Amino acid sequence: MKVKIGFEIHLQLATERKMYCDCPTNYQDVHPNTNVCPICTGMPGSKPLSPNERVVDAAIEIAFMLGCEVITDQTVYIQRKHYDYPDLPSGYQRTSLPIALGGELQGVRIREVHLEEDPGQYDPVAGTVDYNRSGVPLVEVVTEPDIRSPEEARSFLRTLTRVLEYTGKVRPEAGGAMRADVNISLEGGGRVEVKNINSVRGAYRALKFEILRQREKLKRGEVVVRETRAYLESQMITVSMRGKELEEDYRYIPDPDIFPLILDKARVETVKKQMVEAPHLREQRLVKQYRISPAAAGVIVSERELADLFEAVAKEVDPKLAATWFQTKLKKVLNYMKLRAADIKFTPNQLARLLQMVGRKRVTPEQGELVLRELVKEPAEPEELLRKLGLAPLERAELEAAVAKTLKENPKAVEDYLKGRKEALNFLAGKVMKLTRGRADPRRISKLLRAKLRGKGKRRKISRRKARSRVSRA
Amino acid sequence: MGRETLEKLDAIRRGELSAVENVQRALERIKKQDKRIKAFIELNPNALAEAEAIDRMLKRGERVGKLAGLAIGVKSNLNVTGLRATCASRTLEDYVSTYDAEVVKRVRAEGGIVVGMNNMDEFACGSSGETSAFSPTDNPAAPGHIPGGSSSGGGASIAAGLCDLCLGTDTGGSIRNPASHCGVVGVKPTYGLVPRQGLIDLGMSLDQIGPIAPDVQGAALLLETIAGKTPNECVMLDVERVSYMSRLEGDGAKGMRIGISPKFAELTDPAVMGIIDGAVEKLRELGAEVVEVELPNLERGLPAYYLIVSVEFFSATRKFDGRKYGKRIEEVCGEEVLRRILRGRYISRKEYRGKYYQRALQVRTLIRQELMRALERVDVIVGPTVPKLPHKIGEKISVSAMYAYDYLTVPANLAGICGGVIKAGDVSGIPVGLQIQGKVLGELDVLKVMRALEAAA
Structure with missing residues (x-):
C-alpha cells in the first residue's frame, strides 16, 4: 500500500526580540510572565509594532536554504487566525501568507514557508498561562506529501533540522522547539492529520502507529476517514480530535493593524549575499575544493562551526590530513565529551599546529589524539600540552x-x-x-x-x- | 466668537486662573450636573494633584505645555493608567488600565489634566449613547434628546461645559455625530494620523481618535497635540508632527473651493438640509467658490461599513473570552454589541468568503476612489453630518433607522479621509452640524473652513 506523508513544521526563530513587540525571547530562562508587555499579552487597546525585521530576514534565509523562491515586490498579508484557547491572549494568532514557494530538500518538495507567532504556554493542571513565549517568532515549513515511510520521514526531519540549525537563525531542537503536524494517507484511505508532535522521534512513532492503524482498517475493508488526530506522546498512539465536518474555521482576515509585508528584491538579494552556505552545497564545494572524500565532507558540514573550523585549518595544513582528523578523531572526541562544535574553545591555529606536528611525524597519531583531547578540554598551545602530557618527542x-x-x-x-x-x-x-x-x-x-x-x-x-x-x- | 479655549489657557498662564481652580470648577460642575447628564463614568482622583503640579511649574516660571491646566475628558475606550477603560460595557467594568494610550501620554506631556472617563455607546457600537451599559447620556443642548454617539459623553461634556476638551473616537461618525447633535466642534482625523496605541478596537481599519471641543481653536490645539507618528505602532502615516494654530485664520474661506453634492439632499431630512444650505450660502458670502461634485455611490457605503466593522469587531473581541477579565463578552454585552459580534462571526465564515466581506472591501475601494476623485476638484466637501434630528431618549427606533444616522459619516472612514463638524444652526432648538470633509491630511483646510464660519457667526 502506497503511503503519502507530508509535514507542517514549526521552528522558533532565534531572534532576541519578539515578533510584534520589544520583549526578549529567552522565555525558558526567566520567571513566568516577566518577558511580557501590553502587546504580547493582548491587553485591551494594544497594537502590534511593525514586524521585527530580523525575523523577516531570517525567514528569507531559511527559504533560500530550502531552495525556495522568495516572493518579492508583492504584498504578503499577515492574517489573523482565530481560535479559542487559554494560551492565545487575543483569541487569534498572527500568521503570514507564504513568503516563499517551491523548494526541495532531500527529494521532498517544499510547498511554502511562512511566518507565525508562538502562543503562550498553558498548564491545564495548574490552570495557569505563562505569556513569556507569546509572540516569539516561528517559521512554518510546509512540504508536499512526498515522503513514503516513517524512516524517510525521520531522515528528512533530521536533515531539515540540521539545515535550519545551520543558518543559526532557528533555536536548536535541544530546547524542544520543533513542533510538527503531519498529514498521512494510505492508498484507498482518507487523509489524516496528526497534531501535537514535538520531536523527530515523536514523528517517527506517530507515523508508525498511524500506518499500522490505517493499514489494518483498510485490510478489514473499513474506511479510513478524513480527520484530525492528536499524538499522545506518553502512550505513543494517536487519538481522534475531530472529523472533517467539524474542521475548525479560523475565519482568516488580514490583520488591519499591520501593513502587509513587501519583500523588495534588493533586500532579498542582500540577505542572499550575506547568508551562510547551505550545508549540502557546502559539502559539494568542500569535496571539490579540498579534494577530500564525500564521507569526510559530510561529517565536516554536519555542524556549521565544524565546517568553519575545518576551512580555517585547511589553509594551514594538508586538507586531506585535516579532513581525516575531523572525520575520525575530532568528531570522536566531541561525541565522547558530548560537545557540539559550537562549544569548541581552542583556536583554528592551535589545531593546525597540532596537525602540522602529526604531518611531520613529530608526534604519532595516537599522541596527537591525546593532545587533541586536552585541547578540547583546556585549550593551550599543542607544544605545551605535549610537555604537560609527558609526550615530548623522543630523540x-x-x-x-x-x-x-x-x-x-x-x-x-x-x-x-x-x-x-x-x-x-x-x-x-x-x-x-x-x-x-x-x-x-x-x-x-x-x-x-x-x-x-x-x-x-x-x-x-x-x-x-x-x-x-x-x-x-x- | 470661538476664543474660549485660548483665552482660558492665557488666563492660566498669566496666573489669573489657576489650574487647580479650573479643574476644581470642572469637577464641581460635573458633580452638580452629571447626575442628570451622565457624561462621565469615572473621575480621576488625582486630577487636582496634577493641577497643583502645573500651578507649581507656573509659579516657578517653568515652561508648561500647550494644554497646561485644561480639564480633559477621555472616552472610556482609551487606556488611562489607574482608571477603568470600561468601554461602557459590563465586559470590562472592572478593567483598570495598566498603561496610558499614546494620545493620553501626549495630552499629559502638554499639561492636559484628565478629569475623568467619558460615557459612550458600549464598545462604541451605537449612534445615540443609549447602548452604554451604565446609563444613556442626555443632550445638554437639547435636553431629553440623545446626544449622538458613540462619543456621547464627550459631546455632552463639551456642550454642558463640564470640561474644556475631550478625546473622542470615530469609526463611522462617532465624533462627528455627537458634535452635530450637541452643537460643538469635532474632528475625525485622516486615518493613520493619530496613533491608536491604547485605543480599544471597534473596527481597526476605520478607528481614529480625535478632538471634541467648544471651539475650532480648541479642537486644533488638541489635534496638534495628539497627531503624528510613533515608532510604537505599525499602521501610521509618515507624518512627524502637525501645526495648525498659526495658520488657522489667514484669509478664512476666501478663495477656497468647496464641493457640494446633490446626493446629500436625497438622503437628508429637509429641515436639516435647510440649515446646511444656509451654511453653504454663508461660505459663498465669505468668498468661497462652491462647486458641485459627483458622489453617485455614497449611500452604498453604509451596508459595506456595517459588514467591515462587524468582521473587525468580531476579531477584536475574541480576547474578551472571560479568562483574563472575568466576563465573556457574549454573556454580558448589550444587544447591539452582540448583534455585531454575531454578524461578524457569520459573514467571516469560510464558506461566505468572497460573498460579504470581500464584496464590502470592494465597495470600500469604490467609495474611496469616488471621494478622492471629488477631492481632486475641490479643497473640501461640505454637507450635513446626520440625515435626521436626534430622537428622544428611550424612543424605540428600528435597527435600520439607528444605522441610517450614519449614512453621511461612514464614507470618510471608509475612504480614510478627514472630516470636521461645526454647528450650522438649529431646528427648533436642536443643533444641526455642518460636516466638512477634507483630503488625506487635509485637516488644515477643514479647520480653516470651520474657523471661518465660527468667526463669522
Missing part, C-alpha cells in the same frame, strides 16, 4: 638505546623472531613502548626493531659460515 639515540636494551634483555624473543615467528616482533615492540613510556611512534619502533633484528640475523649467518670454514680448514 633517535634514546629510542635506539631502548631498542638495544630490549633486544639484549629478551634473547628468547629475538631467537623466536629469527626463527620466523613474526609475532615476537609485537612482543618486543611492546617492551620498547613500555621503556619509552609510549612516547615513540609504534611504526617507528617496529621499523627500527626489524632493522636491528635483520642485522643480528646477518651477523649470525656470517659467524656460522666463519665457524664452518674454520672447521674445514682444520
Whole structure:
C-alpha cells in the first residue's frame, strides 16, 4: 500500500526580540510572565509594532536554504487566525501568507514557508498561562506529501533540522522547539492529520502507529476517514480530535493593524549575499575544493562551526590530513565529551599546529589524539600540552638505546623472531613502548626493531659460515 | 466668537486662573450636573494633584505645555493608567488600565489634566449613547434628546461645559455625530494620523481618535497635540508632527473651493438640509467658490461599513473570552454589541468568503476612489453630518433607522479621509452640524473652513 506523508513544521526563530513587540525571547530562562508587555499579552487597546525585521530576514534565509523562491515586490498579508484557547491572549494568532514557494530538500518538495507567532504556554493542571513565549517568532515549513515511510520521514526531519540549525537563525531542537503536524494517507484511505508532535522521534512513532492503524482498517475493508488526530506522546498512539465536518474555521482576515509585508528584491538579494552556505552545497564545494572524500565532507558540514573550523585549518595544513582528523578523531572526541562544535574553545591555529606536528611525524597519531583531547578540554598551545602530557618527542639515540636494551634483555624473543615467528616482533615492540613510556611512534619502533633484528640475523649467518670454514680448514 | 479655549489657557498662564481652580470648577460642575447628564463614568482622583503640579511649574516660571491646566475628558475606550477603560460595557467594568494610550501620554506631556472617563455607546457600537451599559447620556443642548454617539459623553461634556476638551473616537461618525447633535466642534482625523496605541478596537481599519471641543481653536490645539507618528505602532502615516494654530485664520474661506453634492439632499431630512444650505450660502458670502461634485455611490457605503466593522469587531473581541477579565463578552454585552459580534462571526465564515466581506472591501475601494476623485476638484466637501434630528431618549427606533444616522459619516472612514463638524444652526432648538470633509491630511483646510464660519457667526 502506497503511503503519502507530508509535514507542517514549526521552528522558533532565534531572534532576541519578539515578533510584534520589544520583549526578549529567552522565555525558558526567566520567571513566568516577566518577558511580557501590553502587546504580547493582548491587553485591551494594544497594537502590534511593525514586524521585527530580523525575523523577516531570517525567514528569507531559511527559504533560500530550502531552495525556495522568495516572493518579492508583492504584498504578503499577515492574517489573523482565530481560535479559542487559554494560551492565545487575543483569541487569534498572527500568521503570514507564504513568503516563499517551491523548494526541495532531500527529494521532498517544499510547498511554502511562512511566518507565525508562538502562543503562550498553558498548564491545564495548574490552570495557569505563562505569556513569556507569546509572540516569539516561528517559521512554518510546509512540504508536499512526498515522503513514503516513517524512516524517510525521520531522515528528512533530521536533515531539515540540521539545515535550519545551520543558518543559526532557528533555536536548536535541544530546547524542544520543533513542533510538527503531519498529514498521512494510505492508498484507498482518507487523509489524516496528526497534531501535537514535538520531536523527530515523536514523528517517527506517530507515523508508525498511524500506518499500522490505517493499514489494518483498510485490510478489514473499513474506511479510513478524513480527520484530525492528536499524538499522545506518553502512550505513543494517536487519538481522534475531530472529523472533517467539524474542521475548525479560523475565519482568516488580514490583520488591519499591520501593513502587509513587501519583500523588495534588493533586500532579498542582500540577505542572499550575506547568508551562510547551505550545508549540502557546502559539502559539494568542500569535496571539490579540498579534494577530500564525500564521507569526510559530510561529517565536516554536519555542524556549521565544524565546517568553519575545518576551512580555517585547511589553509594551514594538508586538507586531506585535516579532513581525516575531523572525520575520525575530532568528531570522536566531541561525541565522547558530548560537545557540539559550537562549544569548541581552542583556536583554528592551535589545531593546525597540532596537525602540522602529526604531518611531520613529530608526534604519532595516537599522541596527537591525546593532545587533541586536552585541547578540547583546556585549550593551550599543542607544544605545551605535549610537555604537560609527558609526550615530548623522543630523540633517535634514546629510542635506539631502548631498542638495544630490549633486544639484549629478551634473547628468547629475538631467537623466536629469527626463527620466523613474526609475532615476537609485537612482543618486543611492546617492551620498547613500555621503556619509552609510549612516547615513540609504534611504526617507528617496529621499523627500527626489524632493522636491528635483520642485522643480528646477518651477523649470525656470517659467524656460522666463519665457524664452518674454520672447521674445514682444520 | 470661538476664543474660549485660548483665552482660558492665557488666563492660566498669566496666573489669573489657576489650574487647580479650573479643574476644581470642572469637577464641581460635573458633580452638580452629571447626575442628570451622565457624561462621565469615572473621575480621576488625582486630577487636582496634577493641577497643583502645573500651578507649581507656573509659579516657578517653568515652561508648561500647550494644554497646561485644561480639564480633559477621555472616552472610556482609551487606556488611562489607574482608571477603568470600561468601554461602557459590563465586559470590562472592572478593567483598570495598566498603561496610558499614546494620545493620553501626549495630552499629559502638554499639561492636559484628565478629569475623568467619558460615557459612550458600549464598545462604541451605537449612534445615540443609549447602548452604554451604565446609563444613556442626555443632550445638554437639547435636553431629553440623545446626544449622538458613540462619543456621547464627550459631546455632552463639551456642550454642558463640564470640561474644556475631550478625546473622542470615530469609526463611522462617532465624533462627528455627537458634535452635530450637541452643537460643538469635532474632528475625525485622516486615518493613520493619530496613533491608536491604547485605543480599544471597534473596527481597526476605520478607528481614529480625535478632538471634541467648544471651539475650532480648541479642537486644533488638541489635534496638534495628539497627531503624528510613533515608532510604537505599525499602521501610521509618515507624518512627524502637525501645526495648525498659526495658520488657522489667514484669509478664512476666501478663495477656497468647496464641493457640494446633490446626493446629500436625497438622503437628508429637509429641515436639516435647510440649515446646511444656509451654511453653504454663508461660505459663498465669505468668498468661497462652491462647486458641485459627483458622489453617485455614497449611500452604498453604509451596508459595506456595517459588514467591515462587524468582521473587525468580531476579531477584536475574541480576547474578551472571560479568562483574563472575568466576563465573556457574549454573556454580558448589550444587544447591539452582540448583534455585531454575531454578524461578524457569520459573514467571516469560510464558506461566505468572497460573498460579504470581500464584496464590502470592494465597495470600500469604490467609495474611496469616488471621494478622492471629488477631492481632486475641490479643497473640501461640505454637507450635513446626520440625515435626521436626534430622537428622544428611550424612543424605540428600528435597527435600520439607528444605522441610517450614519449614512453621511461612514464614507470618510471608509475612504480614510478627514472630516470636521461645526454647528450650522438649529431646528427648533436642536443643533444641526455642518460636516466638512477634507483630503488625506487635509485637516488644515477643514479647520480653516470651520474657523471661518465660527468667526463669522
